[in-house]
Amino acid sequence: MPAKEFAKIVVTWQQQHGRNDLPWQQHNDPYHVLVSELMLQQTQVTTVIPYFERWLQRFPDVTTLAAAEEQEVMAHWQGLGYYRRARNLHAAAKTIVADYAAQIPEQAVELREIPGIGPYTVGAIRSFAFNAPAAIVDGNVKRLFARLFMLPYAVNHSANDRYFWELAEHYTPTSQNRRFAQGLLDLGATICKPKQPLCHACPLQSRCRTYANACVEDYPKRKQKKAIPTKTGHFLLAINRFGVCLEQRPANGIWPSLWCLPEVSQAPDAELGYEFNHTFSHYKLAGKVWLAEPATTTGNLMQVPYSDLADYGLPAPIRKLLAKIDWDEVCNTKQ
Structure with a gap:
């Protein structure tokens, strides 16, 4: 599928059917994007929303967060789990204040230097905050690509991540990146769901290889996990x-x-x-x-x-x- 056609389908669908009223989407503020993306890692949107809103009441900007004591930061994160994300966010805020005059940079090369900001968060900040071209890959995007292109790569095996990132980079457009990135995430989260995907409502159905081969439920492939002690x-x-x-x-x-x-x-x-x-x-x-x-x-x-x-x-x-x-x-x- 040509990259321009793919992007047009995703952007058009997102504009008509995607999620456009989430609290962190209202101002496209880089700090809001950073906070929401760290919270959304391994956590459902509906769970994150009240935490995000309470967080901004106490830490409305990166300077306030950087100046806060760790104990207070952890207390406000309490209940979200995966507390390393809170420490990463706190460390990122301190670096942004100290090294970037409290302004979250736009360029990927600078974002990568900030502790706690990995490849996905770099792409999210560039796409959502600055509407700049940037690939994003998370579990939703992997699942969408695995089904759409009938990929044999296990999505839970890190050695395969490069295949999904290469696809994401190939299909990322040079314009309307905020809506395109949100469209990819929305399609994976609300249409191409892990179980009982809504193929009848998918704008990519006619191009989906697993749908054409009646094997949607067999994808994405997963590496069998070892029993944990x-x-x-x-x-x-x-x-x-x-x-x-x-x-x-x-x-x-x-x-x-x-x-x-x-x-x-x-x-x-x-x-x-x-x-x-x-x-x-x-x-x-x-x-x-x-x-x-x-x-x-x-x-x-x-x-x-x-x-x-x-x-x-x-x-x-x-x-x-x-x-x-x-x-x-x-x-x-x-x-």
């Missing part, structure tokens, strides 16, 4: 009427720099109070939470009042666990 983690819940003991985790490992219940290497001589499960990319965590007295805990701890918990960046399973606790009952029983 389960590991047990032991955590201490030390509470009294003054608050709960939290410990800031190290900068590396799981939940880096977040505040968490203190973790110990093995089950202590204590009562098992709660259990939780959480899945990381490489293993599943079976968490066991042991009831302990504040005086028996060790390490660099902070006793946080219950009313202040919202101000601390907590891992999602720990936040959910603490939300289940009846603090009034705790205050009455642990004097």
